[in-house]
Amino acid sequence: MTEWTNPAKAAFERYCSRMRESMVNSGADASEVIEDLKRHIETEAEAAQLRMVTEEDVRRILARIGDPALLQEAPKQSVVEPTQKRPGIVVLLFGVFLPIAAIVIELATHMCAAAFFDPIPTLWHVFLVFLVPLANFGAWWAVRIGHPAWRNRLGLANGLAIGIGAYYTLLYLPLMLPAVFALLFFGWGLLPMAPLFSLISAIALRSRLSEFGAGREGHRLPGLWCGLAGAAIALAIIVLPVPATHYFARMAASATPAVSSRGIHWLRAFGQEQTLLRDCYGTGRWIGENPLS
């Protein structure tokens, strides 16, 4: 343990009293800073293997560590300005709950598949469409609680959601107008609007995410183009096997033996069993797989 001479203690005290005055408006705890500085001097003395700290040592160390009076005054405002508009419950309702309800109802009743077309013919489609409310919820939650560390990842997920949402909005476009009329006159028909609403919500959330964590000037949110490209690739991988299977099935049914043989070969290699089963047995999907049917 290093000891201090009385003149050393007095020199340090003088320094501390000067420092106390300079720290009145600094926002720091003066007593804590004095303790820290004392500990710093003792550590320096230990490092220099001094058994006794003299006034000269204190002056030398204090001269080197500088004057805390140079410390600027504490800023009046915090660095973080929570002035950003936060997404409300409406976005949560239309961007998360409505698409989830639409997916679950379609899975349970096959309403759209029976009457018009099958929007989620495979489990991969279900996985993909579930990404939309999931990404929307992630963005909504991150902005609500103020978690900027996820901003870039959520930007990518949001791009993916916009891509998938746009595809399903186009798919449901022919049903939109009847759905609007049904909604206005009968009070039902919200489910076909779910892709459009979730797309609008995703776009709105992207704007919130862009402002989020980048100061008032805003900062371009990364991930839109990557997300859109990811959605396009995923949709291509999931959607293309269906028309391809139809094409190969037509080839297999050809009267020309060579074409038929080639069709069967391609069907075996790339054909989708579920698509063939659905074509044979109507709307039944994921025979033996669907947990909700």
Place this chain on the structure above:
Amino acid sequence: MSDFFDNWTVQVRKGLLELCILNALAEKERYGYELVKTLVALQGMGVTEGTLYPLLSRLRVQGLISSRLEESSEGPARKYYALTRDGIRTMAIMNDYLEALNDGAKKLRRKGT
């Protein structure tokens, strides 16, 4: 011109110092002496120990960092500093903000040349 640059660097350093402290604590907790020496050695920062301790105290008072004392066999007790949850969040916001600001300045520079 030199005076202008010196004044400008003082302003920049003042603004960056708190972020440097938070970033220095991002990976792991550090004891005060080690932290201060690291920051003093930071090239271009031109900061002294005397100005860092009050800043550490201010950040602790603001709840962005926490501190704890631990006895050391090598000398006086060590005061360890770590980021709080609020500190982690604020550090991320500050880093994003600085990055955006820097990107903007770079874009202007490209347009200007």
